[in-house]
Amino acid sequence: MHSAPFTQPLAPRLLFTAMDKLEKLKILASAAKYDVSCATSGSQRENTGGLGSAVSAGICHSFADDGRCISLLKVLFTNHCIYDCAYCANRRNNDIPRAAFTPEELVDITINFYRRNYIEGLFLSSGVMRNPDYTMARLTKVIKDLRLVHRFNGYIHLKAIPGADDALIREAGLYADRMSVNIEIPSEENLKYLAPEKDYGSVLHPMHLINETQQEYLPVRRYSKPAPKFVPAGQSTQLIIGATPDSDNQVLRLASNLYNENRLKRVYYSGYIHTNTSDSRLPALVAPPLKRENRLYQADWLMRFYEFKVDEIVDDAHPDLDLELDPKLAYALRHPELFPVDIQQADLHTLLRVPGIGPKSARLILSARRYGHVSSYLLKKMGVVMKRARFFITCRALAGRKAPDYQPDHLRMMFLDKSARKLTPDAVQLKLF
Amino acid sequence: MINYQYDGTFPGFLSAVFEVWDRDRFPARIVPPEVAPGLFEETLEVKTADDHADRVWKGIAKAGGKQLCQRFMHVFLSRAPEAEDLMLFILKQLFDSKKNIAGDLSVEAVLKFTQLERKVLREVHRLYMFLRFEQTADGIWFAPVSPKYDVLPMTLNHFKSRFSDQAWLIYDTVRKYGYYYDIKVVEEITIDNPAFEKETGSLPTEAQSEDEQQWQEMWRSYFKHIAIRERANPRLQRQFMPKRFWKHLTEKR
Numbered sequence: 001m002h003s004a005p006f007t008q009p010l011a012p013r014l015l016f017t018a019m020d021k022l023e024k025l026k027i028l029a030s031a032a033k034y035d036v037s038c039a040t041s042g043s044q045r046e047n048t049g050g051l052g053s054a055v056s057a058g059i060c061h062s063f064a065d066d067g068r069c070i071s072l073l074k075v076l077f078t079n080h081c082i083y084d085c086a087y088c089a090n091r092r093n094n095d096i097p098r099a100a101f102t103p104e105e106l107v108d109i110t111i112n113f114y115r116r117n118y119i120e121g122l123f124l125s126s127g128v129m130r131n132p133d134y135t136m137a138r139l140t141k142v143i144k145d146l147r148l149v150h151r152f153n154g155y156i157h158l159k160a161i162p163g164a165d166d167a168l169i170r171e172a173g174l175y176a177d178r179m180s181v182n183i184e185i186p187s188e189e190n191l192k193y194l195a196p197e198k199d200y201g202s203v204l205h206p207m208h209l210i211n212e213t214q215q216e217y218l219p220v221r222r223y224s225k226p227a228p229k230f231v232p233a234g235q236s237t238q239l240i241i242g243a244t245p246d247s248d249n250q251v252l253r254l255a256s257n258l259y260n261e262n263r264l265k266r267v268y269y270s271g272y273i274h275t276n277t278s279d280s281r282l283p284a285l286v287a288p289p290l291k292r293e294n295r296l297y298q299a300d301w302l303m304r305f306y307e308f309k310v311d312e313i314v315d316d317a318h319p320d321l322d323l324e325l326d327p328k329l330a331y332a333l334r335h336p337e338l339f340p341v342d343i344q345q346a347d348l349h350t351l352l353r354v355p356g357i358g359p360k361s362a363r364l365i366l367s368a369r370r371y372g373h374v375s376s377y378l379l380k381k382m383g384v385v386m387k388r389a390r391f392f393i394t395c396r397a398l399a400g401r402k403a404p405d406y407q408p409d410h411l412r413m414m415f416l417d418k419s420a421r422k423l424t425p426d427a428v429q430l431k432l433f
Numbered sequence: 434m435i436n437y438q439y440d441g442t443f444p445g446f447l448s449a450v451f452e453v454w455d456r457d458r459f460p461a462r463i464v465p466p467e468v469a470p471g472l473f474e475e476t477l478e479v480k481t482a483d484d485h486a487d488r489v490w491k492g493i494a495k496a497g498g499k500q501l502c503q504r505f506m507h508v509f510l511s512r513a514p515e516a517e518d519l520m521l522f523i524l525k526q527l528f529d530s531k532k533n534i535a536g537d538l539s540v541e542a543v544l545k546f547t548q549l550e551r552k553v554l555r556e557v558h559r560l561y562m563f564l565r566f567e568q569t570a571d572g573i574w575f576a577p578v579s580p581k582y583d584v585l586p587m588t589l590n591h592f593k594s595r596f597s598d599q600a601w602l603i604y605d606t607v608r609k610y611g612y613y614y615d616i617k618v619v620e621e622i623t624i625d626n627p628a629f630e631k632e633t634g635s636l637p638t639e640a641q642s643e644d645e646q647q648w649q650e651m652w653r654s655y656f657k658h659i660a661i662r663e664r665a666n667p668r669l670q671r672q673f674m675p676k677r678f679w680k681h682l683t684e685k686r
Contacts, residue, residue: 022647022654025658034661047594047597050598051596051598051599059561062562062674066661066669067669067672073655074659115574115599116567116652117565118683271664368539371540372539374539381541382538
């Protein structure tokens with residue numbers, strides 16, 4: 001495959017294009033970094049000759065300096081864009097260096113990174129050049145080349161470009177594992193305010209289309225394994241948090257709808273970073289709202305893995321999540337009548353509502369219960385956070401006051417105190433004296 | 434108490450299990466070679482016998498299923514000081530009381546057994562994550578690793594199927610052995626006078642393929658530019674990617 005290092009001197013032109021590729025990669029990776037998604041799970045692609053495979057559990061390969069996982073080569077095809085969305089770093093009116101890959105360059109980088117086990121595959125997004133159809137066709141060419149010419153079986157996440165022709169999106173879905181369309185702004189009036197060229201209809205249409213097409217392909221797959229897959233790892237989207245005054249209630253309600261109606265696999269929440277400082281329509285945040293973002297993810301987890309309904313987490317009376325308490329604890333404190341829960345008797349749904357018990361430990365409790373009594377010692381061993389759980393459960397050898405014995409405010413203060421202590425070590429010292 | 438001392442290999446352990454039941458002398462302990470016997474304890478040295486090991490292996494499979502066999506192997510690889518005791522405890526229930534308690538987490542030994550297994554499997558997954566190939570001048574893809582447990586053999590199927598069209602060599606720099614895949618079969622090898630740096634496993638530039646440096650540079654640059662500066666969080670990074678892996682990571686070397 002490769003000639004010996006000394007026999008063939010590098011042609012100067014080759015060196016030049018290599019430099020060029022590096023420069024493009026810098027620009028187009030920086031431009032893609034605000035897209036949060038990096039998941040590589042949910043697709044099983046066997047190696048049928050050629051390169052690569054996708055593992056259904058997903059694999060992360062590195063963690064960037066911001067602590068986020070790197071599993072895919074996440075780049076834009078180009079950061080040229082015909083739109084001028086206020087919240088986007090790549091908007092038409094921004095004076096930034098622009099670049100565009102050729103499909104060959106992108107294929108080359110993907111394959112060379114993949115062969116070194118740097119990445120799980122490609123996450124390809126793009127600014128819109130000329131028009132949506134043209135852009136979508138270019139993106140599809142890249143992943144089609146990867147799959148058909150280079151027999152690449154790694155993971156591919158592709159952005160669907162709103163406004164592109166249905167046929168183009170349906171074709172792209174045959175080669176991608178996951179597709180996504182970013183909604184970005186959690187309410188339509190604010191989207192129109194910040195991105196006058198867009199509306200919810202154009203964003204939601206490809207989402208519906210992908211969902212419907214998936215349903216068309218599914219029954220065939222059930223009878224014939226070699227039948228083509230369409231977006232086997234499902235679709236995801238992203239919402240920017242803190243760029244608009246939308247409440248958590250609006251955000252989570254939208255997410256819940258997307259999960260239920262469009263069968264989305266993931267909704268990502270991205271704390272707004274004030275990149276376009278010249279635009280007065282946007283709030284001048286000093287730091288991204290990381291705490292709120294974290295609480296939204298916790299709430300999202302409650303909906304996906306803890307059998308919570310969105311109404312149980314936020315409603316019109318409590319439109320925003322409590323920043324100082326995790327949403328599950330907040331729920332438990334609002335509903336003292338549900339506790340304490342009997343560990344020996346409670347069903348999965350009820351166990352999942354206990355603060356300190358997660359889906360894993362809830363299932364461990366169920367399976368351990370079949371053999372005998374589950375003691376508090378064992379609960380601890382199973383990974384239940386007893387610091388929290390002990391106020392909400394009854395089990396043998398666990399005496400003490402339970403949550404309903406306390407005033408809700410008192411209990412809240414008690415938990416707050418703990419998290420506050422964790423945040424500021426000085427507070428502990430002050431208390432000692 | 435009788436100590437059955439085996440040679441530290443998995444077949445050796447299974448042979449010791451065979452001896453324990455063959456002699457039928459309890460209470461017994463199975464101990465690895467590095468353990469010195471207590472003052473008043475009897476120690477029996479167990480010779481590794483493949484046919485004995487095989488019978489025990491099949492016995493476990495028959496009583497508890499093939500998956501249970503795998504679980505014993507995983508726990509064995511943890512090399513935890515209590516691993517043999519835990520395994521013997523579970524085997525006793527399995528062979529004597531005909532009860533497979535390996536799923537009963539209310540038994541503390543089983544819980545520990547499960548936790549040890551989880552640790553080993555996590556290390557396997559971390560190899561999937563943090564292994565890095567470099568291309569050598571003769572076109573072979575080389576990756577040095579130094580896992581906490583001896584799990585390299587457990588990763589071979591993954592790498593063989595994923596990189597089925599490239600010849601690779603994965604080398605455990607701590608245990609000083611590795612596997613070479615020539616696009617057809619995987620075979621075990623040892624390297625006596627390695628050309629790579631002994632601990633980190635990095636290749637000298639002249640041993641690399643001509644464009645290797647260029648790709649590594651690309652990757653490092655990508656790694657740098659994909660991070661959002663406003664969200665820098667080195668603690669989180671170390672938590673997900675412990676420092677012990679950094680010496681093999683192209684982006685962190």
